[in-house]
Amino acid sequence: MTPEQDKPMTGQESLDLIQSMINSAKESTVNKGDGFLVWGWMLFICAVSSAVLIYTDYASPFLPWNIFMLVCVIMLIYGIVKPRKIPRVRTYMGDLFRNFATGFYICVFIVVFAMNFNTVSTSIAFAFLLMLYGLMMYVMGVSMKQRAMIAGAVITWLCCIASLLMAKLIFVMSFTALAVLAGYLIPGYILRTEWKKQQQSEKVR
């Protein structure tokens, strides 16, 4: 569209212009899925390696999670220190996700804190974390109309229930890996594919 001249528009042309501009603005705010893939792979590797360490009777089976926590702290500090990129566009949904994510991480911190001070057992704490991850995925899936993410949320909640019923840590770690695969990695790759397709179609236009 090149609305340089103010030529008269018919009703249909006006509606078409509105539609194309709204679609174009929406496309610019599409989620690339990077966050899902980065966090998804880190969580998946931690869960799988922890399950392997438990199976092999390793002395510190939660070593991957301790390293993960250290990485999280470094990323948090980096996020605070690094100069912020000025966003060119802000959406209501983007703001909602940011605020929801803040609340979500506070909840995660409380559960991790309780686990480290032995207030709740490790298996119960992981089940609670899965419950929170399920909630996050459900809210994002419904808002972004991503059926794979909603399905991932349901699978994560089922893994949460299974973890509560079968409190053995090796099962809990396996369910965590399954939940991450269904709730983070698969939706992450779907978002990435959709974003790539959209980028290609913008190049063609």
Place this chain on the structure above:
Amino acid sequence: MMDFKELDPVLHSQLRLAIMSVLISVKEAEFTFLKEKTNATAGNLSVQINKLKDAEYIEVIKQFKENYPQTICKITPKGITAFEEYVKSIQSYLNTGK
């Protein structure tokens, strides 16, 4: 050709309607984003943004961030109402014409 006498003259312009359509879908957008989406020249876009601002359909915030000037545009409640009215008018006309 339909009679546009009843349509809001501020919105019934290609570029101004394009700006409002982008802004209705987001919370706020920077000038460069609007320029990219509408394919307009900076000068023309600036003029049309001022017209929308004078009509109180959009709010324009000019600020400096990290030593760079930044112009942010945001639709106002009056702008949302005007946009909705405009869409309704066109839709009702198209429906009557069927």
